[in-house]
Amino acid sequence: DQQVKQNSPSLSVQEGRISILNCDYTNSMFDYFLWYxxxxxxxxxxxxxxxxxxxxxxxxxxTVFLNKSAKHLxxxxxxSQPGDSAVYFCAASDGGTDKLIFGTGTRLQVFP
Amino acid sequence: DTGVSQxxxxxxxxxxxxxxxxxxxxxxxNRLYWYRQTLGQGPEFLTYFQNEAQLEKSRLLSDRFSAExxxxxxxxxxxxxxEQGDSAMYLCASRGPRDKFPxxxxxxEGSRLTVL
Numbered sequence: 001d002q003q004v005k006q007n008s009p010s011l012s013v014q015e016g017r018i019s020i021l022n023c024d025y026t027n028s029m030f031d032y033f034l035w036y037x038x039x040x041x042x043x044x045x046x047x048x049x050x051x052x053x054x055x056x057x058x059x060x061x062x063t064v065f066l067n068k069s070a071k072h073l074x075x076x077x078x079x080s081q082p083g084d085s086a087v088y089f090c091a092a093s094d095g096g097t098d099k100l101i102f103g104t105g106t107r108l109q110v111f112p
Numbered sequence: 113d114t115g116v117s118q119x120x121x122x123x124x125x126x127x128x129x130x131x132x133x134x135x136x137x138x139x140x141x142n143r144l145y146w147y148r149q150t151l152g153q154g155p156e157f158l159t160y161f162q163n164e165a166q167l168e169k170s171r172l173l174s175d176r177f178s179a180e181x182x183x184x185x186x187x188x189x190x191x192x193x194x195e196q197g198d199s200a201m202y203l204c205a206s207r208g209p210r211d212k213f214p215x216x217x218x219x220x221e222g223s224r225l226t227v228l
Binding site (some may be wrong): 004032034036041042043044045046049051089091093096097098099100101102103104105 | 147152168188213217218219221
């Protein structure tokens with residue numbers, strides 16, 4: 001039972017354009033959501049998070065949107081850069097804890 | 113201190129052997145986590161320590177798995193009688209007492225286990 005789903009295994013975007021990565025969840029009790037980025041041969045790195053009491057959080061080129069009624073969140077990267085090429089994992093916090101439930105990841109490739 | 117350190121980075125073993133992984137968290141991080149990632153999946157929570165106390169274990173952690181954090185610093189994860197299904201990347205993460213938001217973990221580079 002996949003509680004956090006990333007239905008797009010890969011995404012290819014031109015440099016300078018917007019990248020939109022999507023994530024759906026099934027458990028309405030999740031109260032905190034995060035995005036992690038992972039380069040090959042490295043561990044995941046925290047990118048940005050959002051509390052369930054908000055619907056948007058921005059950090060530089062990265063913005064996360066949360067739609068609680070649809071149980072959907074998305075990560076927008078504007079403008080996309082080649083260094084953003086990585087696997088992006090969506091994660092939900094179970095009860096505000098560090099016990100994270102991850103999606104299966106979306107591989108983003110940003111080409112020149 | 114540059115981050116969470118894991119050793120070994122890669123372990124190849126035969127089915128039935130025991131393996132042990134070590135994790136050194138960031139200094140002063142009192143919370144330490146083990147996750148497992150299999151091919152095509154995201155990381156899955158295994159267990160969690162606060163200082164030396166193991167506070168939670170996932171049902172994924174069978175009796176063949178044991179984790180310790182004897183002095184509240186480094187941690188070990190031992191897998192006894194390995195099976196081919198144990199082949200995965202074992203990720204360690206840590207978090208400090210003053211870190212603000214839940215889930216913001218610092219991950220190591222992982223220990224990849226291959227069971228033949």
